[in-house]
Amino acid sequence: MNLNSITKQIILLFVIVSLVSCDKDFNEIGTDIVGGDNNHYLGDKTTEYTVQAYNQKLGPVATNNLPINPLGIFSNPAFGTTTANFVTQLEIASASLNRTFNNVDPTLYQTLPIVDSVILNIPYFSKLKETTTNEDGEILKTYRLDSIYGESGSKFRLSIHESNYFLRNLDPETQFTEQQSFYNDNQSVENNITPGRLNNAPLVNTEYIKNADGRENEAFYFNKKEQITKTKNDDNEDVLARSVPSMRLHLDNNFFLNKIINAPSGQLVNNDVFKNYFRGLYFKVESLGNSNSLAMMNFAGGTVTVYYREDSKVTDAQGVVTFNKVDKSFVMNLTGNTISLQSNSNENADYITATNSTTEATSLYLKGGQGSMAVIDLFGPDTDGNGIADELEEIRTRGWLINEANLIFNIDKVKMGNAQTVEPNRIFLYDLNNKTVLVDYIFDQTTFPGYSKQNKYVHGGYILDENNKHLSQAKNDDGVITKKGTKYKIRITDHIKNLIRKDSTNVRLGLVVTETITNVGFTKLKTPIGIIDKIPTMSALNPLGTVLYGSHSSVADDKRLKLEIYYTKPD
Structure with missing residues (x-):
């Protein structure tokens, strides 16, 4: 090792020690003394x-496009109650962009596409606490949620609506040179939502769903358990899939059949067009009387996945045509412009x-x-x-x-x-x-x-x-x-x-x-x-x-x- 390298390492070590020292008795001799050795202290x-x-x-403060966003109801006796709603645009994932469905051409299908389910999934901030193995050899994971405020397990009403309010990128008042600001008191969003709830579908596989009434809206809470979903494999056997704790909601099949599968021509061609056609989702929370639970959420890490089946036309060598149902999915990311909508009461x-x-x-x-x-x-x-x-x-x-x-x-x-x-x-x-x-x-x-x-x-x-x-x-x-x-x-x-x-x-x-x-x-x-x-x-x-x-x-x-x-x- 040469002298120059040693000197650099000594200087680096000195800088690190100087920066991290926080002992009040530490005297930074030489840094503030004027006159050198002739000074006495x-x-x-x-x-x-x-x-x-x-x-x-x-x-009110601008709360558009924040890196993370609150969702829920939080009561603090010293201040009052904060209710945090949220609105976000959706963007079509690259693999689903400009998707065409076989319902546009009657020669391509025998029966129209069917939507099996629509799943909204947003992982919570969580940390793995413990991994164990049960008697059947299954690996079970226990998690602890991070950034959850209020009372553990407190429930509130959660409604997901279609938003009809367009979140533009640029501000026309600045000749479109600056990002458009949206403030947390924006009432225009809630005034422009579709009344019907999208998370109103009865659940299946309820043995793995922990909400009390068999639905995901009237008694929602932030569940720290790992997500367990059950599907069938090709042999019609149950297959369990496990993932980190998340907000996992079943959305309305018919809405997405009409909005996505039956979308007018050209509306799925790119995300600029799509975001004007489907303007987003609005997450609305309401108290059940004593609700007190709020989470910081990374909505941008969430997805809406439409699981559907459509016919696949096959013509054999003899010209015989058959139609087989094929499982497919259409994925939208919860990205694009967003607003955190926060209000205070009491x-x-x-x-x-x-x-x-x-x-x-x-x-x-x-x-x-x-x-x-x-x-x-x-x-x-x-x-x-x-x-x-x-x-x-x-x-x-x-x-x-x-x-x-x-x-x-x-x-x-x-x-x-x-x-x-x-x-x-x-x-x-x-x-x-x-x-x-x-x-x-x-x-x-x-x-x-x-x-x-x-x-x-x-x-x-x-x-x-x-x-x-x-x-x-x-x-x-x-x-x-x-x-x-x-x-x-x-x-x-x-x-x-x-x-x-x-x-x-x-x-x-x-x-x-x-x-x-x-x-x-x-x-x-x-x-x-x-x-x-x-x-x-x-x-x-x-x-x-x-x-x-x-x-x-x-x-x-x-x-x-x-x-x-x-x-x-x-x-």
């Missing part, structure tokens, strides 16, 4: 500085009052979707009017070596009540002025292969217990958090260093809940509020909320929002 110290925080209600009075106030907050209400966020100012007021907060001016004169800086957000357990078990796993802090991440986010390169929601570990934002341990793994078999958190901590060391040593602008900060920190895109508000015209996309799709103690002087000191700075003082 005393031991580590900690000081708390002024933070001013405010609530902001957001209103909103908590304290939540409404707090988020419509412009005063410094005693409690911070963070809620995803059509929810609320916090706006944060560091270092207090600027009394001399020079554009720099007084505390920041003072710190800049002291020559401190900044070792670490954190914002500490304590959870208001009284206001959260029983909703504590469904706290957001993570919150996200960003530059509100410029709609971008903080420098600490950029510098933190920590990753967790296979579980990206834990990336940026040093920057933080996780829910923590009283011992500063994060709770992302403290879940039961249904994926519900079982241990209550007490706070969130976000490390902003490099942001503070830049403010002190590099005279960076002390921008306002935005704080939101997030589904995952790895996606830092932004989505539009329907009605901008000052500089807030966009919010992080991962907050727009997250249904959860949390109540944190604010910065107002009336909040007890041990609960109040804090900016902690660990520093080394010059001698």
